[in-house]
Amino acid sequence: MTRTEPSGADRRAGRAIPVPPGQLFPGLEERTRNGLEALLPLIEKTFPIPARFRRALGKDVAELSRLLTSARGERSLSYLNRPPLLSAYLYYFLPWNLYRLCRLLPGLDLPLAPGDTIIDLGSGPLSFPIGLWLCRRDLRSIPLNFRCLDRSKGALEAGKKLFAASGGPSCPWTITTIHCDITQGVSRPGQTRGAALVTALNLYNELSFSPGDDSGQRRFAHNQAAFLTGLATGDGRFLVIEPGTPPSSRFITLLREALIKLDRPPLSPCTHCLPCPFPAVRSSAARRDAKWCHFAFDTEDAPASLHRLSTAAGIPKERATLSFLLAGPRHSPAEQQSRTVRVISSPFPVGGGAEGRSQGRYVCGEQGMALLRGEEPLITAADPGTLLTVTFTGEQDPKSGAPVVTHAGP
Ligand SMILES: C[S@@+](CC[C@H](N)C(=O)[O-])C[C@H]1O[C@@H](n2cnc3c(N)ncnc32)[C@H](O)[C@@H]1O
Incomplete structure (x- = not known):
């Protein structure tokens, strides 16, 4: 891993990360934790819920959790345009996703330079830019251009409001929100250069899953790999994060395989380009032994108010899980x-x-x-x-x- 080696540091500004080499999911830095803690009251202030609806928040969180997991089939495409569900997302899912991001991002090699473009697919309430702002302070003085795409206009608008409230007027980042369905095609930003980083967080489980149809999934993953590659610069990176479930991990394994074929090998968490040894496939002979690549970490250092909210919603969270892939061209054999x-x-x-x-x-x-x-x-x-x-x-x-x-x- 080159995470702490500043190769080309003058070209790439954001690399001085005080994380021990080889460590993923470092604990939260004190100021990141404070930033997360401060975000919850900011969410309440920016998106106040009238008292009579406030009592239903726990129930709405539980309902959205059900729609995002066991009852996916009942969820409409525009679920985040429904005010109670958007509130549940903003008050509960967004803070937890930000917590996960703030644990993950500081341990990843995400070199970004002034003027770089980042495309965030399925951005929702701008979770990625807000998370990056919270945990990568070294990037706060660098002008970056975010293009945030989502089919829910309400979620994008809410994110824009929240980012403006947390980033403040002197923030040098520009955020462009694009209301669209990414399956209908997305054009590259600008006329010539692509994105230095393309991200998709908790998006693909909403797009891809017919878990029984593995060859369909493989085709979809190959199409997405080509789509992502088409949005990025030649040395651009891709960060895909999904819930740590077997179907999501399976998709990431297939995407990894497709990106390797396009010369965009995995940079993290994998240490190699051989077939994934945790393919999340259940053969009938080994039904109980199926293993999938995912990470679980304790949430002790999450803000207390977030834990209280989870308990109130009946979803206490002692551990957070996720599957992820960071891919991009390898720069040196030392990274092998x-x-x-x-x-x-x-x-x-x-x-x-x-x-x-x-x-x-x-x-x-x-x-x-x-x-x-x-x-x-x-x-x-x-x-x-x-x-x-x-x-x-x-x-x-x-x-x-x-x-x-x-x-x-x-
Ligand atoms: C679970 S949310 C994740 C939001 C954010 N990335 C996060 O991690 O908090 C999934 C988002 O993907 C968006 N989405 C799903 N399918 C989409 C599509 N075909 N085109 C654009 N956005 C889509 C949804 O509207 C929703 O905002």
């Missing part, structure tokens, strides 16, 4: 990291090792999935998503068949 693996699972007890009481974690690397085995606290201390250097022991885990590795250093 052949013996580096990324921690994928939480710790669990495994046999073997001293007194047969070792801890294990599943990890993902060039060799596919492996079982990292060792003693506490070495194995348990690494946060999910951390990159580690490992040594292969030559053993095989009898349960999963994965090769066993031990920790050789950060």
Whole structure:
């Protein structure tokens, strides 16, 4: 990973991120946490809900949660144009999405330079620009052009209002909102240059899923890879974030495969370009063993007011999950990291090792999935998503068949 190496730092301004190399999902910086904390009252002030509707907020959040998950089929295309559902999104889903973003973005290599364009597809209430503003202070003095696309005009307008309220009058970022259906085609920004970064957050699960039709999904992923590539500059990057569910992870795996074919290999979380060892496919022989690439992290450091809101809505949140892919051209062979693996699972007890009481974690690397085995606290201390250097022991885990590795250093 080059996350902390300022290659071309003079060209690219936003790279000095105080995150240890190899760490994904660092805890929130104090000022980012304060910014998130301050956003909730700002949401209340910018989008006041009359007292008589306020009592229904918990119920509306629960209903929107249902429509976004188990009852997708009942959701209309313009659900965010319905005021109670938009309020539920602004008061609950937006802050939680911003929290996830503020945990993820500081650990990603997102080089942006003055004048760069960022296209955010399915932007909703501008969650990406607001999240970037909150957690990448080093970008606050750089002029950036955001083009935020969504089919819900109400969500875009709400986002514009909120961004103006949080960014303040001296913000050098320009935000252009575009009310459109992205499946009808989108033209490249400007006449010549494309976007330095194309993002799509929590969008594709609204577009793509007929989970039984894997070849249809693959075709869709290949079309989207071509679409995303067409919007970006030659060295542009793509960031796709989805809920950490098997169908969403499956889509990301297929998109990754398609982007590799277009010479846009994964930069994170993958450490390699080989087929994904967590393909989220359930063969009938291995129904219970299907594994999908996703990350879960605790939410202890989320603002207390956000936790209170979740409890009131009956959806307490101790852990946040997501699947994601950052892709783009590789710049140097140093980024290939052949013996580096990324921690994928939480710790669990495994046999073997001293007194047969070792801890294990599943990890993902060039060799596919492996079982990292060792003693506490070495194995348990690494946060999910951390990159580690490992040594292969030559053993095989009898349960999963994965090769066993031990920790050789950060
Ligand atoms: C779950 S919201 C995510 C919003 C925001 N990106 C976030 O992460 O908070 C999904 C958004 O995608 C938009 N969307 C869904 N299908 C779309 C399409 N075909 N064209 C444009 N926007 C679409 C919806 O209107 C909604 O705002």
